[in-house]
Each structure stands twice: as C-alpha cells, then as structure tokens.
Amino acid sequence: MPAQVYDIAVIGGGVNGCGIARDAAGRGLKVLLVEQNDLASGTSSMSTKLIHGGLRYLEQYEFKLVRESLIEREILWQMAPHIIQPLRFVLPHSPGLRPAWLIRIGLFLYDHIGGRKLLPASHGLDLTHDPAGKPLKQDVKRGFEYSDCRVDDARLVVLNAMDARAHGADLRPRTRMLSARRTAEHWDIELGPGGSRTPTHVAARILVNAAGPWVGVVADHLADEETQRTPQQRSGVHLVKGSHIVVPRLYDNPRAYIFQTPDGRIVFAIPYQDDYTLIGTTDVDYNDDPGKVCISDDEVRYLCAAISSYFIKQVTPADVIWSFSGLRPLFDEGDVSAKERSRDYVLELDAPQGRPPLLTIFGGKITTYRHLAEDVLRQLTPFLPAAGPPWTRGAVLPGGDFPVDGLARLQHELLDKCPDLGDKTAARLVHAYGTLAADMLGGAGSVADLGRHFGAGLYQREVDYLIANEWAASADDILWRRCKLGLRFSQRETRKLQDYLKTRLAKGSAAPPLQP
Ligand code: FAD
Secondary structure: OOOOEEEEEEEOOOHHHHHHHHHHHHOOOOEEEEOOOOOOOOHHHOOOOEEOOOHHHHHOOOHHHHHHHHHHHHHHHHHOOOOEEEEEEEEEOOOOOOOHHHHHHHHHHHHHOOOOOOOOOOEEEEOOOOHHHOOEOOOOOEEEEEEEEEEOHHHHHHHHHHHHHHOOOEEEOOOEEEEEEEOOOOEEEEEEOOOOOOOEEEEEEEEEEOOHHHHHHHHHOEEEOOOOOOOOOOOOEEEEEEEEEEEEOOOOOOOEEEEEOOOOOEEEEEEEOOOEEEEEOOOEEEOOOHHHOOOOHHHHHHHHHHHHOOEOOOOOHHHOOEEEEEEEEEEOOOOOOHHHOOOOOEEEEEOOOOOOOEEEEEOOOHHHHHHHHHHHHHHHHHHOOOOOOOOOOOOOOOOOOOOOOOHHHHHHHHHHHOHHHOHHHHHHHHHHHOOHHHHHHOOOOOHHHHOOEEEOOEEHHHHHHHHHHOOOOOHHHHHHHHOOOHHHOOHHHHHHHHHHHHHHHHHOOOOOOOOO
C-alpha cells in the first residue's frame, strides 16, 4: 500500500472538476485534482458566460434542467456576487418565428418554476419607444425582457480551486493523468507533466473522470488489473462545438439581446468588457482532437448574418477582433441533432463489487456545476463513510463575502485606499477579486507602490498575487483567464509580461497563498 492514499482523485480542472474537489475537500476528504494545462483552459473558459436556466431548453421539455438551473442562478449569485451579476435580456419578437403567446408562456414558466426571489421578472416591450429598439431594424416592433446572470467563467473555476485548496485539497495544474490502473484496493494513477520528465504515481480510493471533452480519451487510458480491460466503456460522449465572435461594441444600452434564427436556434449579443459585444453561439458536431478546436469561416459568417438580420449596423467577418470555440461534452443519445441534444449532465458510476469505484461525468452546464458536485458526492459517500454532509449551498466563494448589491461600495473603499488606481481599474479589481481586492493590493496607497505597470491597469503586484495564489504561470493564464485583459494588451505589452514571468518564475513563488 502506498504511503499516501487520496480518498478521491479528480481528473480535470474545469468547473466540474474544481467544484467536485471543493465540495469533497470541505467534507473532510483527502482530495487530489490534476489538470493537464491551466485551470479552466478547456470548455470552462469558452462558454457564453451565462448563469441561466436556458429559455430555449423549455421547448425541448427539459423542465427539470431549467428548474434546477434557475434555482442555482440565485444561489450562485449570492455565493460570488463579484464575478456573477444580473443581466437583462431583450427578446425581439419576429413575426413568422415562434408566436408571441408561446414566448409569453415560456417566460411565465421561466419566472415561476425556479424560485426567483431577487431578480426582476419578465415583461413585454414596445421596441418602437424603448431604447432597446434603437439599434434594431425598424420591422422589429415588439419584444420581451427577462432576467438571467452573467459570470466570469474562468474565475469561477479558479475560485472553486482556491476554496478546495483552503479545505486541504491538493491541486496540481500542468499535470496530466497518463494512465490509471484499478487494483484490488485503490487506483494506481500515473501522472506526468509531459516531455521527458519521469512520471510519478499516486493512489486514490476513487477516481473521478471530469475531463470534459477529453472524457473518452481519459477512459481509454484506464485499465482494470483483474479483467485486463478498460473498465468503463458503456457510454460515449458526443462533442458539439460552439463558437463565439467578439466585435467592437454594437450598441449603447447595457442589456443583452437574444435573437431567434430561422433554423430554430438562438444567438446572443452580449455587452462585453465595456467596449465590445460578444456574439454566439453555434452548434456543430465535432469529431477531431479536442485540443484543436477552433472557429470555422462558416461559423463566423453564420454569426455575422444572424446578428446583421436584426441590427441596423451590419456585422461582417472583417469586424471580428477575437473569437473562441469550446466543446460541449454531451452524453451520446444516438441519432439526435447537435442543437437538440440535452445539456443536462449524466453521471455514470462503475463500482464492481468491493473494488475501487470510477465515476464519469458527461455534459452539464457552468450553471449546474455546484449541484453536479453535490450529486457526485451523494453517489460516492456510500464508499466514503467518513465524508461530511453537503455544505456548499450558501457557502461563499473567495472574495464573495459581501451583499449582492455591494460592488459599488467595495469599489469606493478600494479607491479610498488607493485613489490614483482610477475607476476602470478599481472596477475591474472588485469584479475579479471582490473583498480580496484590498488584500491583493496589500496596503498600497498609490499605484507607485504596485511595481511595474505592464499595460491596461495590470501591475506587478497583481501578477505576483496571481502567481502566488491562483496558479498563474504564463501570460495567457493571466491575460485570458485570470484577468481577461487580453483584448486590451498590445503585442509589446504581452512580451513585457512574458519576460517578467520568465524571470519571476525562475526565482520561484515568494509569497505564500492568502487564506480566503
Ligand atoms: P472542461 O472545462 O473542459 O474541463 C475539463 C478539463 O480536463 C480540461 O481543462 C482538460 O484540460 C482537463 N483534462 C483532460 N484530460 C486530462 C488528463 N488526462 N489529465 C489532466 N487533465 C485533463 N454553460 C452554462 O451554464 N452557461 C453558458 O453560458 C454556457 N455556454 C456554453 C457555450 C459553449 C460554446 C459551450 C461549449 C459550453 C457552454 N456551457 C455553458 C457549458 C459549460 O461551459 C460546460 O458544461 C462546462 O464548462 C464543462 O466543464 P467541465 O469541467 O466538464 O469541462
């Protein structure tokens, strides 16, 4: 028996893996999580960034999924009011597509089946007078407005990882599970950072495959010592690609739009980082390497055409300044079209009599990650008699210990401490770090105390904090996942940051992680 045996080893540092690690560690279990790249480098940073019920799923009779998601919406908002905020959606009514009475019924259900308490209800809109109608073509006269929330998806993952660590979990980004073998007592897991370095072995009583789009690849690298076969081949994963484009801001009002398309889908236009509009998404079956997913010219054209059929301002591929694509790792339901496949998650437990269990996750939404983690632990606790009870409902994430309407106050307090930070940077910092923003600044009374300025309000102090506390190790980790400043950084600024990280990481991480 190895010296150290983890209760649970989680493969995958996306929202589901990190949510499970947090929940399990908080129940007193010994948890290991490995992520082959950076945390949230998979699907969990490539989403539409909504905490939502999914109005469209009502049409597919997914009442359970929509209800659970709507319940989670307000739970998550209160757990992390810095990275999750309410957003109003404008749904223009297009004659010839879904009838107004059907939309009204859908919105009535959306308002009522999920225990909405804090978010405002839906209502009809006269788009000939409401400012939301101003950027739209004149034939769009009526519409509806309803509530959902937006989220900084990559930060949600990192905050779960930080909380998991605060509860004693061992998190190892940039560590790949190469293979795992089920012995009579435990899983013998081979880990490697890749390259020529020697792999290490760890042991765990339970293995959780939370590898998202790689769930099938990971399954192929599992073996059972007794049967000499891959232990779990019952279900398959079906990958569906979804892409987004980002263009310069298309309109002034702070609401998002949800547009119906003639092919029965919907496309969102969402205000993004003050100066941009995020447009998405597509649904395309995908059969290639998950690591190579990217947007196609057809998808760009599809999104531009869908948006241009509603907005007066026309969007062309030349307007696209950034795009990203993700893969939905959906449970394989056989011969069903990409847009009709269920977004609900499926958990598959493989626990042969007396042998170490394997739990595999298919599908899911960012919105349901906490609920999914609770479900996973419910299925695993019979094998872990010492595990504590569920605890994450209402337990705030790092930096989220303030009221849902308290962001403006936090921002003022930050500016009182460091007045020359400027409104834009102060707003960005409280949205990213919440109450931890002040700790991150570490008593600085002026930007002169924050060290080198790399660009767009990113100072050395924040970079050092991200290295010490949030596992950041590259310019991409910082610019595209921890801070989302990538769109604002020039190539020269990025190189400056890369040079600094090279020197800084060679010296090692000086500061110990803060205790959230
Ligand atoms: P991932 O985030 O992909 O994490 C899996 C991780 O496993 C990866 O980081 C990968 O590197 C790692 N891994 C793989 N193999 C190994 C290995 N051998 N060793 C170590 N690590 C490994 N949901 C919402 O609620 N709201 C939305 O607005 C929304 N929009 C979406 C838009 C799109 C286009 C897509 C594709 C999905 C969207 N979703 C949305 C769904 C949501 O993003 C996903 O369900 C969720 O992010 C899946 O998380 P995950 O942890 O299962 O997978």
